[in-house]
Amino acid sequence: MVLLTACSAPDGDSGTSPDEETFTIGIAAAKVANPAANLTYAGIKAEAERLGMEVRILDSNLDINKQVSDIDQLTASGADAIFVHLVGDPNAVRSALQRAADAGVLVNGIDGLPTLENVSVIADQSSVIMATQAVEWVGEQLGGEGQVACTGSIPIPVLEIRVATCEEVFREQFPNITVVPRVDALPDDAGGGRTVGEQLLVKYPDLDAILSVTDIIGAGTAAAVNAADRDVLTTGLGASPESVNSVKAGAMSMVLDPKSQEIGAAAVQQVYDILTGKTAIPSETIVVDSEPDLYTKANIGEWIDPTTIVGVVS
Template sequence: MKRLQSIFIFFLLAAILAGCRGSSGAKGESEVVVGFSQMENNNPWRIAQTESIRNEAKEQGYGMVYTDAQGDTAQQLSAIEDMIAQGVDYIVLAPREYKGLGPALKSAREADVPVIFVDRMAEGKAGEDYVTFIGSDFIEQGERAAEWLAEELGGEGNIVELSGTTGASVAIDRAEGFRNYLNEHASDMEIIASQTGDFARSEGQKVMESMLQSNGGNIDAVYAHNDEMAIGAINAIKSAGLTPNEDITVVSVDGTKDALQAIIDGEMGATVESSPFFGPLVFDVIEKLEAGESVDTEILIEDRFYDENNAEEFLDEAY
């Protein structure tokens, strides 16, 4: 009798654990479970992206296993391996860095688990290591920021750049696009200093403080790879007794609520939108894959551009 009770308890616990799989609710044995590996969840853009994907999973009835790598590539690699071991059906991956995730992608391929890159690329071959990339054209974002700045400064001036995470595809591309435009259309504008602020407000402020000390009154503009660093730079500029967007023009990328408010307040010049609302796009892809349909290997998001002419109009829509 005790043996029968033990067996019953074992299977009861197994059933409970199976029912708890995923953070978005269970549908039973037929449930499709999506693993979402977020690189970090510590700023408004990442938080909005995470909420969009998790909310869409819940709304459409998918199970979800969610992990936050907390800005650590090794931790993200381990998390993806764990998801594969748990038997997820798909992996949605926001890569911390372009390189370093090869072993996890290999494991996913061997387990026949489709991988969908969101907002950043990682090293791999489309159609083999990953199904598709969903995100913005980061090179174009850099070009649009440079175009606005060149018009604002009349094609002349010294720029300091606050770049994103070293080695991340988004930082590489936003830098490339910005330089491409200057080289082709504004050769009298020069980037006199460039340093990573790791996409963080506090780091952006710290780096900008250092640049102000090193370059004195020689800075005409700041190009930040995201709004968090741009706002950090604005804080540093004000602490130095200067007026942001008058003494030093500020342009950025993301389109956060704080950035649009800074434009309205006259402290930031412009920001290129980089939408974080990936949920509907991600699950549209998964629905097609579930139906046996093919999907494009690249799905680009159309981003808006915000300046003094429209920042107030879109403030309530921003995150």
């Protein structure tokens, strides 16, 4: 694993000269409307454009068949490199990714891409790191004892990794904390989180904490806890304005910011260096991640909205 940070050029420096070749980056997105995913896409887009590259984003909206079509479309349109944010069974996109590689497209992933051997760069939103950090924080707050829930959501690879890590770290590091059976928030938004929170609070009167697979779901569970006037810790993996406001209001206990925009920018810098020949195509996948920032009500005032820097994509 390689820990990298994004680099910024001086104002006015596009990163290319007029005589340099223009490259096209394609993003086969999972769901553009997802705040954390959008930040990664925005980081890729902002840095790619700073370097003089063109960017094309196709949104699968969590439809694996649409994503296969998107990969083929980006390949056919002449993309030099693509980032794929996988939304389903890795085997479903294997042939499309092989067609891209055979066409000379540099294949890269977001949050893992376990489908092809020659994946060059992964922009990883630190799912394992975040889940571990959240569990350790909750475990310490509870003094190593209690009852907790780890909520899931739609069964896409990145979210499944988070839930599995959450449950595993509790088993290994906090054996005296009981993890209740998994419940999934559907839809994957604050409303779904609130519904799950309400169900958990009724079913488990001694519940001490709810760890949510995303920060938006976490904001929903926090609303349920607040409405029930229960003393239950609530956390979320990610830091969107909605969840940050929940922490500021004292409803949600903690959020983790994976710095998705920085990860996206650093990953596309690696891709640019490969495309321009500055570095060779790696024999092992380069994984770009970061150490997430942990925010509670005590330090949430330090959080800076990254969309003010990289914007959003649509």
